[in-house]
């Protein structure tokens with residue numbers, strides 16, 4: 001548009017008018033003062049600098065400075081990385097996962113943390129970062145909770161044995177089994193310990209098949225239950241399954257939330273497995289009453305109702321188990337992730353006593369499903385300490401309060417942006433859903449363009465891609481796919 005210049009061009013022109021040949025206010029590490037200075041020079045030559053703005057909203061200096069405080073200057077690729085960071089970067093790239101190493105590098109994520117405490121991770125140069133990934137959900141207690149580390153230190157100091165399988169009964173594992181059974185909904189009598197969520201799911205599917213003598217496993221679309229072949233067979237996401245088929249036969253997928261489809265599929269099935277809230281699938285909450293009715297359908301069909309609480313369990317949704325929100329009493333309940341406070345792998349498959357007995361309740365079947373490392377005392381000691389912390393610190397209730405606060409603030413922060421479709425969740429399971437077809441992005445892009453180049457839309461029209469211009473002219477939103 002006539003009489004208007006983008007910042008970079010304006011910058012070059014006013015510096016030329018000053019007779020200065022230099023890179024002045026371009027680049028990512030740009031101090032606010034330089035922007036102000038170039039504005040003053042521009043004004044001297046008869047230009048009008050446009051105030052700083054974002055998506056149509058003026059941005060005050062204080063806000064820019066506040067954001068700048070959180071900006072860590074990009075690392076110069078020429079500078080050698082300190083201490084362990086350089087070798088770790090190379091080893092990870094060469095020995096663990098080259099494509100992930102490239103991705104980390106491209107996004108400045110190829111850092112190495114040498115300390116973790118609570119929600120904070122620290123690199124060896126002493127820079128702190130807030131951890132929003134929380135170990136895929138295994139850190140409900142944060143990094144290195146002192147109550148858990150102390151318990152583990154004590155275990156080692158005493159020289160307690162970890163693996164005593166087949167020749168004795170494991171002290172801490174037995175205690176943890178009892179504690180879990182007393183705390184979990186439905187008060188399940190039996191616990192099978194393993195080392196990861198996907199193993200807990202394998203155990204659930206196997207106990208259901210062995211107990212019922214049936215084979216069919218019903219699961220929901222968009223579900224996630226793990227990456228071993230059995231768990232993958234009941235995971236309703238094609239992306240995870242495609243490369244590995246054929247998977248288990250006799251599995252049936254029903255839409256999450258669809259009771260009619262479940263009623264048709266569950267008759268004669270060994271089990272129906274479901275997450276109380278779909279986690280990996282995008283924090284999808286079921287329709288009200290769905291889980292309770294699904295549980296009832298399973299009871300009538302004689303199929304095991306398997307609740308996968310690997311992500312929702314242990315306080316995450318604002319209750320110790322998500323099943324408590326609906327008063328559910330699952331036949332089998334899987335729990336893992338945060339069970340050892342994020343320090344040692346552990347998982348548990350909690351099971352109704354009569355179901356377990358039907359599967360494994362005789363001497364020749366008692367070890368039909370077993371694991372070398374599952375049920376180790378060290379992990380169980382961490383589990384006991386974790387349950388103590390969860391209850392004594394009231395973490396489920398804390399997650400409820402903090403989650404509500406987070407979603408309230410996120411909703412307010414996202415409100416100006418048309419491309420944010422939804423902010424939803426329960427407890428500290430929260431998702432921001434973006435407009436999948438980018439239709440909301442049209443209005444946001446318009447706002448953004450207007451802040452960059454003041455004027456009306458007609459002046460801007462020549463710049464816009466044809467389909468965007470057409471959409472704006474018609475006053476409607478269309479997908480922004482060129």
Ligand SMILES: Cc1ncc(COP(=O)(O)O)c(C=O)c1O
Nearest residue numbers: 196197198224225226279310311
């Ligand atoms: C609901 C659910 N089930 C199972 C799993 C698999 O757990 P793991 O990664 O420990 O095998 C996950 C992991 O994200 C999960 O969210």
